[in-house]
Amino acid sequence: MGSAAIELKGITKRFGSVVANNNVNLSVSHGEILSLLGENGSGKTTLMNMISGIYHPDEGQIFINGREAVITSPRDAYDYKIGMIHQHFKLVDVFSAAENIVLGLNDNRKFNVNEVSQRVAQISEKYGFDIDPRKKIYQMSVSEKQTVEIIKVLYRGADILILDEPTAVLTPQETQKLFAVIRRMRDDGKAIIIITHKLHEVLSVSDRVSVLRRGEYVGTLETAKTNETELTEMMVGKKISLNIARSEPKNTADRLVVNNIRCLSREGVTLLDNVSFTARSGEILGIAGIAGSGQRELLEAIAGLQHIDSGEIIYNNPKTGAADNLRDKTPLQIRDLGVRLSFVPEDRLGMGLVGNMDIVDNMMLRSYRRGKGVFLERREPRELADRIIDQLKVVTPGTSTPVRRLSGGNVQKVLVGREIAAAPTVLMAAYPVRGLDINSSYTIYNLLTEQKESGVAVIFVGEDLDVLIELCDRIMVIGGGKITGIVDARRTTKEEIGLLMTKTDGGQINE
Amino acid sequence: MSEKTKHSEPLLRISKRDGLIWWKSWLVRAAAVALALVLCSVIIILITGYNPVQVYSAMIRGSFGTARKFWIMLQNLAMLLCISLAVTPAFKMRFWNIGAEGQVLVGGLATAAVMFYVGDRLPTALMIVIMLAASLAAGIIWAMIPAFFKAKWNTNETLFTLMMNYVATQLVSFFIMIWVPSGSSVMGIINQNSRAGWLPELFGQKYLLNIIIVAVITVAMFIYLKYSKQGYEISVVGESENTAKYIGINVKRVILRTMGLSGALCGVAGFLLVAGTNHTITTTTAGGMGFTAIMVSWLGKFNAGIMVVTSFIIVFLQRGAGEIATKFNLNQSVADILTGIILFFIIGCEFFVNYKINLRKSQKEGK
Numbered sequence: 011m012g013s014a015a016i017e018l019k020g021i022t023k024r025f026g027s028v029v030a031n032n033n034v035n036l037s038v039s040h041g042e043i044l045s046l047l048g049e050n051g052s053g054k055t056t057l058m059n060m061i062s063g064i065y066h067p068d069e070g071q072i073f074i075n076g077r078e079a080v081i082t083s084p085r086d087a088y089d090y091k092i093g094m095i096h097q098h099f100k101l102v103d104v105f106s107a108a109e110n111i112v113l114g115l116n117d118n119r120k121f122n123v124n125e126v127s128q129r130v131a132q133i134s135e136k137y138g139f140d141i142d143p144r145k146k147i148y149q150m151s152v153s154e155k156q157t158v159e160i161i162k163v164l165y166r167g168a169d170i171l172i173l174d175e176p177t178a179v180l181t182p183q184e185t186q187k188l189f190a191v192i193r194r195m196r197d198d199g200k201a202i203i204i205i206t207h208k209l210h211e212v213l214s215v216s217d218r219v220s221v222l223r224r225g226e227y228v229g230t231l232e233t234a235k236t237n238e239t240e241l242t243e244m245m246v247g248k249k250i251s252l253n254i255a256r257s258e259p260k261n262t263a264d265r266l267v268v269n270n271i272r273c274l275s276r277e278g279v280t281l282l283d284n285v286s287f288t289a290r291s292g293e294i295l296g297i298a299g300i301a302g303s304g305q306r307e308l309l310e311a312i313a314g315l316q317h318i319d320s321g322e323i324i325y326n327n328p329k330t331g332a333a334d335n336l337r338d339k340t341p342l343q344i345r346d347l348g349v350r351l352s353f354v355p356e357d358r359l360g361m362g363l364v365g366n367m368d369i370v371d372n373m374m375l376r377s378y379r380r381g382k383g384v385f386l387e388r389r390e391p392r393e394l395a396d397r398i399i400d401q402l403k404v405v406t407p408g409t410s411t412p413v414r415r416l417s418g419g420n421v422q423k424v425l426v427g428r429e430i431a432a433a434p435t436v437l438m439a440a441y442p443v444r445g446l447d448i449n450s451s452y453t454i455y456n457l458l459t460e461q462k463e464s465g466v467a468v469i470f471v472g473e474d475l476d477v478l479i480e481l482c483d484r485i486m487v488i489g490g491g492k493i494t495g496i497v498d499a500r501r502t503t504k505e506e507i508g509l510l511m512t513k514t515d516g517g518q519i520n521e
Numbered sequence: 522m523s524e525k526t527k528h529s530e531p532l533l534r535i536s537k538r539d540g541l542i543w544w545k546s547w548l549v550r551a552a553a554v555a556l557a558l559v560l561c562s563v564i565i566i567l568i569t570g571y572n573p574v575q576v577y578s579a580m581i582r583g584s585f586g587t588a589r590k591f592w593i594m595l596q597n598l599a600m601l602l603c604i605s606l607a608v609t610p611a612f613k614m615r616f617w618n619i620g621a622e623g624q625v626l627v628g629g630l631a632t633a634a635v636m637f638y639v640g641d642r643l644p645t646a647l648m649i650v651i652m653l654a655a656s657l658a659a660g661i662i663w664a665m666i667p668a669f670f671k672a673k674w675n676t677n678e679t680l681f682t683l684m685m686n687y688v689a690t691q692l693v694s695f696f697i698m699i700w701v702p703s704g705s706s707v708m709g710i711i712n713q714n715s716r717a718g719w720l721p722e723l724f725g726q727k728y729l730l731n732i733i734i735v736a737v738i739t740v741a742m743f744i745y746l747k748y749s750k751q752g753y754e755i756s757v758v759g760e761s762e763n764t765a766k767y768i769g770i771n772v773k774r775v776i777l778r779t780m781g782l783s784g785a786l787c788g789v790a791g792f793l794l795v796a797g798t799n800h801t802i803t804t805t806t807a808g809g810m811g812f813t814a815i816m817v818s819w820l821g822k823f824n825a826g827i828m829v830v831t832s833f834i835i836v837f838l839q840r841g842a843g844e845i846a847t848k849f850n851l852n853q854s855v856a857d858i859l860t861g862i863i864l865f866f867i868i869g870c871e872f873f874v875n876y877k878i879n880l881r882k883s884q885k886e887g888k
């Protein structure tokens with residue numbers, strides 16, 4: 011029996027008192043696809059970073075083709091023919107695909123576009139890639155960039171490929187294409203590890219699946235002999251029901267009417283082009299789209315953080331009945347108008363919260379101006395902090411811990427808790443479950459549904475199409491800064507949304 | 522390929538600590554000071570041949586030897602602390618105000634100008650009010666110019682404030698040339714006979730008023746940064762400008778206001794230096810304190826309370842260095858080397874408070 015392409019034995023890695031990986035065992039053979047499954051924060055990426063030489067394990071051994079290997083740098087990993095495709099691409103934007111592929115190679119040869127292109131073409135043909143080696147990276151779509159990353163490691167002769175969350179940024183159609191390529195690489199004898207937390211992908215592409223939970227190795231199963239329920243249980247550690255109780259919208263009214271808004275960046279690039287839609291109270295409006303298609307700009311335009319070049323945003327005040335235009339107003343002016351707008355931004359610690367401040371001081375961010383006098387009033391924020399910790403089960407040593415020390419899920423609970431506590435009439439949330447474990451994610455979904463049922467107009471920007479379809483009432487698809495369609499979430503399919511996501515006629519968007 | 526390359530685990534690895542218990546972190550700091558003293562002793566013996574214990578006791582006498590030395594030490598401490606407090610709000614806002622030196626100087630220049638031109642024609646109290654107002658205005662203007670450019674066109678405040686220092690120095694030279702007709706370019710004691718505009722002595726102590734004023738500013742700054750709404754805004758802007766915009770803080774206004782405050786306090790420092798301490802002005806009135814203050818502020822983690830301690834350490838070392846240089850007839854540079862070593866250890870030990878070093882485990886023990 012041949013030895014495994016790569017085998018890990020008893021790998022342990024600690025960061026301070028945090029154990030990121032504890033006694034993990036893993037093996038992949040040539041000609042096999044292994045899924046590494048686990049929730050966010052379960053230690054998948056840490057483990058793979060040890061194989062690719064970014065970290066060094068505290069304990070345990072790594073064997074490659076049956077021989078013990080010590081990997082202390084990415085160059086060592088390269089010597090062992092290990093190639094990692096990171097979640098965040100590491101490409102030089104102004105270089106062509108071919109230039110990026112040979113960048114950093116030290117083979118004492120002159121760069122010859124034709125030669126490189128020829129080899130790239132060979133690789134492409136062998137595995138079914140579709141790429142123009144002379145195209146510059148900044149002109150490429152996300153999926154093309156990913157292709158360049160994969161060719162880059164194949165070009166270097168990698169035998170063991172690690173893909174970190176490769177489908178996170180792809181449309182359903184692109185995902186299928188990627189999986190076809192991965193299968194062809196497997197048939198060619200490569201050992202492949204895919205890091206993911208999406209169950210249906212695990213089941214559709216891999217031969218075996220290894221599960222990590224909170225840094226602990228839970229076990230390895232053959233994909234053919236398992237199912238989603240069993241895998242979820244292994245991943246979370248207990249039986250949970252993954253259902254979102256979606257209610258029918260009641261008493262809807264047009265709360266926020268966006269008419270033909272258009273935003274340009276400082277450099278004159280079109281960020282949002284002729285965007286129109288209506289957000290209704292008592293309803294969740296989902297926004298789907300490839301990352302960077304204008305979602306952030308749209309929410310920031312509504313919140314008064316993005317300059318709007320033309321169009322209008324009308325807010326129908328349920329108390330006064332007035333219709334106010336929010337365009338060209340600062341966040342403070344919007345609040346002074348009596349608009350109760352809450353916003354959970356994508357960048358939690360860089361925009362929604364202040365990482366170095368404790369929970370109490372973060373609670374005050376929106377309300378510190380309250381009261382006369384020059385001094386701060388910390389009593390109410392402290393009570394609010396206690397209430398949120400209690401109700402949303404925030405795990406923290408206390409209210410005086412800086413929020414950056416909390417885990418991603420707890421940070422998000424603090425932020426969402428504060429925004430909901432402001433009793434909004436419009437609640438915008440951008441990727442509110444990104445980086446959260448399954449339980450926390452469902453807590454957030456339930457909170458959003460509760461808000462909807464109490465008559466709030468909820469706008470939810472998401473990336474998981476399955477969740478969008480289950481949670482929202484209507485889904486608006488944005489592509490290249492344009493609205494490419496608004497569909498009824500109860501009747502649509504993933505494929506329909508996927509097609510709308512890519513339906514952009516050359517509308518270049520600044521990423 | 523892999524047969525040839527011999528890979529081995531690195532000998533030393535650095536990893537972050539989770540936060541030491543307070544007494545352990547102070548143990549590290551004490552050990553650092555002890556180690557610094559041992560190393561300094563070796564250097565003292567090697568270079569000078571003196572007994573290090575004698576040198577160290579001379580160092581202590583530099584600050585505590587006589588009542589006069591003690592008061593001078595307190596006065597130096599007060600001035601350094603005052604300028605450190607002045608730069609702190611700006612630094613907390615992540616506005617790199619390297620221009621305290623110049624802001625102090627123009628504050629001092631304004632005071633000197635009032636003293637020079639008004640002479641003894643006004644009652645003392647009124648005169649002091651005018652001097653203070655002039656210094657405040659000068660400091661604020663000097664600080665607001667780079668702040669305005671930063672807020673309006675996002676210019677680099679580090680370079681801008683630094684350049685303003687040179688302008689301030691030349692401005693002082695220029696006025697001294699006008700005021701001192703002899704061309705010696707040394708401004709004597711202003712109003713030596715009338716003592717007009719000199720800050721009064723309290724209980725016979727020349728420096729006591731300066732010290733009390735700085736003590737009041739220290740407490741006020743502590744409260745301002747920690748408990749006021751404006752202090753909170755400074756923290757938010759410093760931590761993340763995006764968050765500040767998100768919650769509707771007018772970032773430009775906060776930058777201007779905070780730099781105004783910073784400049785105003787530098788102006789006060791200049792006023793105290795000229796009216797209370799020196800009664801004259803030179804291009805070196807600020808004496809590099811505008812730069813030392815940055816170190817004090819950072820070492821004190823922008824906390825006015827801790828800054829009292831850090832500025833004491835620095836003044837104590839400076840006074841001690843001066844003392845041993847004269848006492849043992851040493852070159853001033855030797856004294857500076859010694860204080861440099863001690864400071865290096867004090868600052869460097871923070872690394873060991875935050876990180877720990879892992880040695881490579883001895884080869885595969887236990888199999």
